[in-house]
Amino acid sequence: SRDSSRLSVLTEAVERQDWDYLTMHQYYCLFTVDSQSLSQNILHHPNLNGAFELMRYVLEPNERLSQEVLYLFANFPFPITRIAMNWPRIHHQQEQKFVQFMGLSVNFQSLMTACMRRKYPPLVRELYHGVGITSLIFQRIVFTAILRCVWKSSQHLEKEALTILHKNIEHFYRMNHPISLPSNLEDDDQHWSGLLCDLWRRSLSQPHPNNIPTHVSDLHALQPQTAQAAARRRGQPRIHDPAQPHRLLQIQPTQPNLQGATRSFFPDRTYVQPQQRDPNPTQFGLHQANLRSPVLKAQSAGPPLYQFVTGFAKHPARFKDAGRKIETWSLPLKNLNTIPKDIIRNVGEPATRTVNKNSNMLRLRCVKWPSSEPEPPDEHAWAIADTYWAPNTYFTFNDTLLHPRKKLYYGKDLPIDISALVKEGDNTLEIAVLREADDKRYLEYALAIEVIGFQSHDIIKQHCLTVNHIPATQTLDEIKSKLSATSLDDEISIVANNLTINLFDAFSASRICDIPARTKTCRHFDCFDLDTFLQTRPKKGDASIVDHWRCPICREDARPQHLIVDGFLEEVRRKIDEDGLFQTRAIIFNQDGSWKPRIE
Structure with a gap:
């Protein structure tokens, strides 16, 4: 019956402890029964409909199950709320795997097209890394679905192909960690694709049963019950014929091309994609739209x-x-x-x-x-x-x-x-x-x-004017020390007895700084205006961008906690204002501690 075929695969998943399949299957059923019980990460995913349509294409539509069985599946192995409460870490881990599958499921159509062109079904690595399928059972189901579209083979040929798949799975998972990749990807792909291509070539020389089409152009002549009956005989979910109206992919008939059959779904590992002259992430980074800040x-x-x-x-x-x-x-x-x-x-x-x-x-x-x-x-x-x-x-x-x-x-x-x-x-x-x-x-x-x-702007400014305010005497001592002939470093020699300090703001270059500021790591005494510096930080949304805190003069670290206000230059500004010398661009500081405006 319709219910028993899906139940048999679910039973196999329990016996094999394929929790990835159990999670995918439960989410698939919940999407039909009670979609609001799914997390916001799933419901608001940009590829929500595409991912569930892929599952609908490969598995039987939930609407064909009896209501009692569908409700049972939606709450198996436990209600989703109970899983989240009793096993939160496992629940979060499985949800993240499913979200990753949703993001990568957009590659399924490209994979299907590639398989139709090269005339052999997908490799395990293509299913795992290309489409995000981590379940061994679901890998087999998708493999079988694509196999029937590509080969329209007999049960005997399909059995041999599944044997190759199982060996490919054992080899792939021998790496012991999902983020590891073999060092010889190209050779690895050629080995498994070569086995599948040899099987396909042998099938061309064998007579085909009358009820199995021998050409891709005969794909639309395949009656749905043929594939469905085969699925029921093997105890697997029904694989929908691509000719049905609800199919996910539009596949154009192609002629066999054994010459390109060994081409991998992934590029060669030595391939280096050229750098764009003018990077435009809104156009070329769309595949990572889910990573937007x-x-x-x-x-x-x-x-x-x-x-x-x-x-x-x-x-x-x-x-x-x-x-x-x-x-x-x-x-x-x-x-x-x-x-x-x-x-x-x-x-x-x-x-x-x-x-x-x-x-x-x-x-x-x-x-x-x-x-x-x-x-x-x-x-x-x-x-x-x-x-x-x-x-x-x-x-x-x-x-x-x-x-x-x-x-x-x-x-x-x-x-x-x-x-x-x-x-x-x-x-x-x-x-x-x-x-x-x-x-x-x-x-x-x-x-x-x-x-x-x-x-906030006000708190940063207040902190600089109080906690990080450098008294004039401290700046004077530092300048005198710099102009002093005595030094512990033999490589340093004094070649001048005065020091020029610029007073104009480094940004506007048109007026004296209202609040002269620099950073604790600056080795110069030139300053920039604090308000102007803060107001010119680029913003995104309602806050500034993180990595734009560098001194405009020396490019050192100028994060707010390291900004200081120079009390000496504040006194210089007040004296210049009193004397009416508003256009003074710089002062000359002498070795004895005196200073004077520089004549332009």
Whole structure:
């Protein structure tokens, strides 16, 4: 019956402990029975309908099951709310796998077209990495569905193809970890595709049963009950004939092409895609649209918010074991109420986050750091370093595969926001590097988990004018020390007995700074105007962009916590105002501590 064929596969999944299939099947049935019980990550996924239509195409439509059995399937092995309550970690892990499958299911049509062209069904790696199918049973079902469309073979030929599939599965999972890939992908693909192509060639020389079409052009002549009956005999879900009106794919008949049969669905591993001259992620990064940064919304109207790196949840460190095995970082976290939640309002739109001055976010970032340096970068060197992802690195955070946005599509490498993935208690980051034995490039990088904080314009300004205010005497002593002939460094020699300090704002270059500011790491005494510096930080949404905090004069770290206001230049401005010398662009500071306006 219609119910028993689906039940037999479900029974097999329980016996084989294929929890990925049980989860997919339960979500598929819940989508029909009670879609609102599914999580927001699933309901608001941009490829929601495409993923479930793929399952509908491969499995039998839920509408053909009896209502009692459909309700049973939707609550098997347990009601979804009970699974989430009693086994939250497993529930989250399975949900993330399904979300990954939804994102990659858009590749199914391309895979189907490729299989029709090359005349053999998909390999396990193509199903796993290309379409995101982690269930062994669902891999077999999809393999069989495509096999019947491509070959229209007899049961004997199909049985031999499934034997090759099972061997391919055993070989693939011998790698012991899903983010690992074999070092010889091209040879591996050629081996398994060669076995399938040999089987196809043998079938061409054998007579076909009358009820099995021998040409692709006969595909539409295949009666639905033929494939359905074969599925029932094997105890599998029915595979729908592509000629039916509800089919997912529109497949055009093609002639056999054995010459290109060994072509892989994936490009050769030595292939390097050329860099775009003018990267346009809105056009060329559409396949990573789900990785867009959330839109930040201020919780209340008021002074503008600025976001910047305030510290580290995990300090910068080099890769240790990632080049030899899976390296694991543990990240214990508590009091996560300051991390804003992602809100997805409409399908296809980026998530939004409501933030205030107490909010925090976390992100993973990697930078180049020469192996000749004995220590990892300090916070100032780290803050001004550009993001670069080490070649062939793979990350999972709390069992969720992370996808970095690369220079190829975005013009530069971008950090990975992990705020939505953190949980109370222990968090785990797994790191793997795919490399040749003599490839040491990964040792030239450092990795850290940053904490992003928020602050308002007024509070930053007040902090600089009070806590980070440098008295005039301190600046005078520093300038005198710099002009002094005494030095502990033999390589330094004084060649002048005065110092020129610019007074005009580095941004406008048209007036004296109202609030002269620089950073704690600046080696110069020239300043920029504090208000102008803050107001010129580029914004996205209701907050500034994180990585735009560098001194406009020397390009050193200029995050808000390191900005200082120079009391000496404040006194210079007051004196110049009193004398009416508003157009004075610079002063000359003498070795004895006196100063005078520079004559233009």
